[in-house]
Amino acid sequence: MTATLPTRLVPARSPSGATGYALPFRERVAPYAYIAPFFLLFGVFGLVPFLFTFYIALFEWNPIGDQTFIGVDNFTRMLADPRFWNATGNTISIWALSTVPQLLVALVLAHVLNHARLRFALFFRMSILVPYITSVAATAIVFAQMFDRDYGLLNWLLGLVGIGSIDFIQSVWGSHVMIAVMVAWRWFGYTALLYLASLQAIPRDIYEAASIDGAGGWHQFRHITVPSLRPVIIFTVVTSTIGGLQIFTEPLLVARTTNLTCGPVRQCQTLTLFLYEQGFGKYEFGYGAAIGVALFVMIILVAAVNYALSSRIRGN
Amino acid sequence: MLIDTTAGGAIGTTMTGAPSGGRRARSGGRLGRVRWWSYLLVGVAAFGSLFPLYWMFIVASTDSATATRMPPEIVPGGNFFQLAGLVLETVPFLQSILNSLVIATTIGVGQVLLCALAGFAFAKLRFRGSGVLFLIVVLTMTVPTQLAIIPQYMIISWLGWVDTLQAVTVPGLASAFGIFWMRQHIAATISDELMQAARIDGASTWQIFWRIAFPIVRPAAFVLGLFGFVTAWNDFLWPFIVLKSPERFTAQIAIKALQNSYTVDLGLAMSGSFLATLPLLVLFVLVGRRMVAGILDGAFKG
Numbered sequence: 001m002t003a004t005l006p007t008r009l010v011p012a013r014s015p016s017g018a019t020g021y022a023l024p025f026r027e028r029v030a031p032y033a034y035i036a037p038f039f040l041l042f043g044v045f046g047l048v049p050f051l052f053t054f055y056i057a058l059f060e061w062n063p064i065g066d067q068t069f070i071g072v073d074n075f076t077r078m079l080a081d082p083r084f085w086n087a088t089g090n091t092i093s094i095w096a097l098s099t100v101p102q103l104l105v106a107l108v109l110a111h112v113l114n115h116a117r118l119r120f121a122l123f124f125r126m127s128i129l130v131p132y133i134t135s136v137a138a139t140a141i142v143f144a145q146m147f148d149r150d151y152g153l154l155n156w157l158l159g160l161v162g163i164g165s166i167d168f169i170q171s172v173w174g175s176h177v178m179i180a181v182m183v184a185w186r187w188f189g190y191t192a193l194l195y196l197a198s199l200q201a202i203p204r205d206i207y208e209a210a211s212i213d214g215a216g217g218w219h220q221f222r223h224i225t226v227p228s229l230r231p232v233i234i235f236t237v238v239t240s241t242i243g244g245l246q247i248f249t250e251p252l253l254v255a256r257t258t259n260l261t262c263g264p265v266r267q268c269q270t271l272t273l274f275l276y277e278q279g280f281g282k283y284e285f286g287y288g289a290a291i292g293v294a295l296f297v298m299i300i301l302v303a304a305v306n307y308a309l310s311s312r313i314r315g316n
Numbered sequence: 317m318l319i320d321t322t323a324g325g326a327i328g329t330t331m332t333g334a335p336s337g338g339r340r341a342r343s344g345g346r347l348g349r350v351r352w353w354s355y356l357l358v359g360v361a362a363f364g365s366l367f368p369l370y371w372m373f374i375v376a377s378t379d380s381a382t383a384t385r386m387p388p389e390i391v392p393g394g395n396f397f398q399l400a401g402l403v404l405e406t407v408p409f410l411q412s413i414l415n416s417l418v419i420a421t422t423i424g425v426g427q428v429l430l431c432a433l434a435g436f437a438f439a440k441l442r443f444r445g446s447g448v449l450f451l452i453v454v455l456t457m458t459v460p461t462q463l464a465i466i467p468q469y470m471i472i473s474w475l476g477w478v479d480t481l482q483a484v485t486v487p488g489l490a491s492a493f494g495i496f497w498m499r500q501h502i503a504a505t506i507s508d509e510l511m512q513a514a515r516i517d518g519a520s521t522w523q524i525f526w527r528i529a530f531p532i533v534r535p536a537a538f539v540l541g542l543f544g545f546v547t548a549w550n551d552f553l554w555p556f557i558v559l560k561s562p563e564r565f566t567a568q569i570a571i572k573a574l575q576n577s578y579t580v581d582l583g584l585a586m587s588g589s590f591l592a593t594l595p596l597l598v599l600f601v602l603v604g605r606r607m608v609a610g611i612l613d614g615a616f617k618g
Contacts, residue, residue: 122608
């Protein structure tokens with residue numbers, strides 16, 4: 001270490017170190033200039049709109065007409081609106097249907113992919129990441145075809161085993177399953193790689209010792225893989241929930257004709273789609289913003305549950 | 317980018333991994349024989365991942381009559397170029413691919429440069445308030461801004477940016493996650509001694525960044541840029557809100573426009589989807605290995 005050299009902008013070893021009173025002005029402001037673009041962009045396109053949502057939600061706000069302050073009326077209206085609760089139910093249903101299978105599949109895959117002697121490992125890793133790079137829009141179109149009532153691949157297969165045609169798109173459960181499959185398909189490989197990243201930090205000797213003690217693949221999976229992944233599992237549950245609360249494109253694109261409602265009975269209209277319908281379909285900015293606030297509250301609740309869960313696990 | 321709304325704890329657990337892939341890659345992993353069912357599982361997963369894209373190409377290359385025939389065709393037909401031609405006629409598709417390329421490239425490059433700069437400042441420079449400011453950067457990851465689309469649209473409208481490409485590009489140019497990612501890599505790879513040596517040689521802060529720090533972290537920056545590119549290319553909601561006229565559409569919005577005539581021709585929508593996916597598939601064949609490594613390297617949040 002060459003601590004005796006004149007340091008100038010180099011991080012000083014002691015907090016009282018001469019952090020550059022001798023520096024020219026340009027050099028002193030340089031760090032602020034380097035971080036300024038982010039703060040500017042986040043402020044204008046992130047923070048200000050975020051705070052403004054809470055303000056607009058208190059108004060009857062028509063983009064071309066007047067803005068009338070109406071207090072919490074948008075919220076009372078929302079809580080009495082069956083369409084809001086329908087969208088909330090749909091969102092939670094689709095989220096649960098997609099997250100649970102996705103994480104289970106990812107867990108098993110990560111365990112298998114972590115095998116040191118697996119051949120073609122790179123091919124398998126790359127293959128399962130392909131859905132992630134495929135756009136939601138393209139995914140929605142191809143899955144809508146595969147789940148089609150009359151000409152879909154899936155119904156043809158179901159027909160072969162003697163199950164009659166299911167009208168996935170028009171039914172509540174069918175459309176939820178279909179969208180959940182899309183979401184799970186897009187993310188399972190990515191999640192598996194996240195888990196694999198965590199697994200690779202586990203020293204090989206632990207598995208080796210387990211092997212010597214006669215623990216087979218299942219026991220290793222159950223007693224080494226799953227427990228060591230707990231933090232990252234919680235992380236993925238939370239991020240998938242945040243993502244799940246904002247599902248928009250899939251329901252918009254699978255229900256072909258009645259776009260913003262996702263079907264005649266709003267069978268797969270999610271919260272973000274409902275927000276969009278009110279805000280940009282009906283130009284009720286105030287009501288749309290209130291839905292945005294509701295989404296924010298839900299996200300906070302998820303974060304709180306996550307925090308409680310994490311600290312419980314750390315306590316153990 | 318997906319907004320990361322986890323508490324600090326979760327970020328810490330997944331992000332603390334030292335950003336150097338090679339070292340860790342060999343330490344993990346299990347020994348022993350690989351059972352046949354392992355191959356069956358990963359084989360099925362790989363098949364399941366790739367099949368929908370193959371199917372997309374099948375339908376995109378046959379006429380409607382064949383696409384709706386039962387049992388379905390499982391080999392591509394010869395109609396692909398004809399359908400692709402029809403796609404180009406129905407919407408300005410080449411233009412939309414070009415728009416997507418411009419937007420995604422600008423965002424990818426912007427993220428690399430702006431996040432590397434900010435990450436460098438937070439990792440290696442001493443300045444008043446840096447601790448607090450970095451904390452703010454991390455906290456911004458927890459603010460779910462996507463639900464604020466109505467005021468975001470209003471701001472774009474006030475700026476006079478509705479129906480322009482910069483409405484899509486500019487908000488995505490820098491990200492909190494990118495800064496975090498670059499800071500980790502710069503802190504781990506650029507030594508203080510190197511900084512000092514450069515200082516003594518009379519290099520300015522900018523020169524140290526551009527000539528020394530950035531070249532060293534270029535691989536990590538490249539991965540960040542890739543994920544920025546892919547996310548921007550596939551983004552739907554925001555372009556859907558701010559872009560109005562067909563010649564400004566991104567590829568994803570063009571798919572939606574094609575899909576409006578879905579009932580008319582299924583092959584058309586599939587053809588468009590395939591064309592919009594093709595550039596990313598090519599990119600993935602070229603750099604997919606590095607994307608996988610990027611995820612394994614530090615739990616990438618894309």
